[in-house]
Amino acid sequence: MLSLENLLVEFDAGRPRGLARAITRAESGDGASLMRSLYARTGRALTIGLTGPPGVGKSTLTSALVKKARSLDKSVGVISVDPSSPFSHGALLGDRIRLTEHFVDPKVFIRSMAARGHLGGVSGATGDAVLLMDAFGLDVIIVETVGVGQSEIEIAELAQSTLVALQPGSGDSIQVLKAGIMEIADIFVVNKADHPMANQLKREIRSMMEILQYGAWVPELAMTQALEGTGIDELWSAIERHRAYLFESGEIVRKRRAAFDHQVRQLALGKLQHRLDAAIAAHPDLSIDPYAASERILAEF
Numbered sequence: 001m002l003s004l005e006n007l008l009v010e011f012d013a014g015r016p017r018g019l020a021r022a023i024t025r026a027e028s029g030d031g032a033s034l035m036r037s038l039y040a041r042t043g044r045a046l047t048i049g050l051t052g053p054p055g056v057g058k059s060t061l062t063s064a065l066v067k068k069a070r071s072l073d074k075s076v077g078v079i080s081v082d083p084s085s086p087f088s089h090g091a092l093l094g095d096r097i098r099l100t101e102h103f104v105d106p107k108v109f110i111r112s113m114a115a116r117g118h119l120g121g122v123s124g125a126t127g128d129a130v131l132l133m134d135a136f137g138l139d140v141i142i143v144e145t146v147g148v149g150q151s152e153i154e155i156a157e158l159a160q161s162t163l164v165a166l167q168p169g170s171g172d173s174i175q176v177l178k179a180g181i182m183e184i185a186d187i188f189v190v191n192k193a194d195h196p197m198a199n200q201l202k203r204e205i206r207s208m209m210e211i212l213q214y215g216a217w218v219p220e221l222a223m224t225q226a227l228e229g230t231g232i233d234e235l236w237s238a239i240e241r242h243r244a245y246l247f248e249s250g251e252i253v254r255k256r257r258a259a260f261d262h263q264v265r266q267l268a269l270g271k272l273q274h275r276l277d278a279a280i281a282a283h284p285d286l287s288i289d290p291y292a293a294s295e296r297i298l299a300e301f
């Protein structure tokens with residue numbers, strides 16, 4: 001592996017290869033050495049989490065948002081947590097063509113990551129990747145996670161603005177309500193808005209929103225056709241309004257604190273789990289009961 005010093009030289013020089021290698025290093029479990037020198041540089045980027053059910057158009061939306069950000073001359077980082085995403089596997093020709101356009105753009109850095117089952121979850125290596133992209137100086141960072149399981153909830157802990165994408169005519173809204181994703185949305189995106197049931201989905205979201213007690217920020221709802229790029233300007237404006245709200249209200253400070261706490265908790269839990277497993281393995285003592293054994297092990301910590 002490239003030495004840390006050489007990696008940091010490449011990183012500091014703004015070479016994408018330096019960033020790529022830093023993320024690989026973090027993925028392989030050595031985020032600590034990088035964060036020691038790079039963490040102080042974080043906190044500048046606009047971070048967007050984009051989640052939603054499979055096939056709703058998250059990658060297409062991401063691609064459209066990248067295009068929008070680039071038109072504003074902002075550099076962009078994309079992290080695709082879903083391994084089946086076109087970003088990693090090139091599922092669809094249309095998406096591939098769009099992405100190829102971004103692949104050759106030196107101001108766009110695209111990375112796909114596996115959603116790992118381990119304790120770090122999305123906030124493990126993905127959290128590191130967000131921080132590294134931020135430290136690298138990318139202006140906008142978009143994290144796409146597929147909306148099944150814990151990952152979409154976790155993304156809300158890391159991102160400043162969480163976008164929940166839904167598509168009409170699929171029963172999505174009920175799924176979302178069940179999974180508790182409703183609560184994490186800063187902005188709802190009804191994609192494939194050309195669908196005849198788009199307005200019905202919009203009404204369903206609005207009526208679900210009435211059940212929830214929102215604070216100062218009431219989620220916005222954007223209608224998009226990601227393939228054509230329709231509604232992307234409005235979506236971008238909603239993202240900017242949310243960001244402005246975060247800064248004007250001071251909520252951004254609380255969000256940063258929450259993201260920090262979340263990552264610290266995940267890291268600490270991961271380490272504890274390791275030590276605990278080792279301690280349990282070292283005490284195969286069946287002569288005492290499980291309660292007594294757990295007390296004995298904890299007493300060693």
Ligand SMILES: Nc1nc2c(ncn2[C@@H]2O[C@H](COP(=O)(O)OP(=O)(O)OP(=O)(O)O)[C@@H](O)[C@H]2O)c(=O)[nH]1
Pocket residue numbers: 053054055056057058059060061082084085086091092094095146191192193194224225226227228
């Ligand atoms: N009609 C229509 N189709 C769309 C729109 N946006 C995306 N699609 C199509 O929907 C399909 C899924 O799009 P993706 O962007 O891959 O969806 P995804 O949510 O990233 O999918 P996963 O990552 O697999 O969960 C593709 O065939 C897209 O071309 C839209 O606005 N209208």
Ligand SMILES: [Mg+2]
Pocket residue numbers: 058059060082084085086087144
């Ligand atoms: Mg995708």
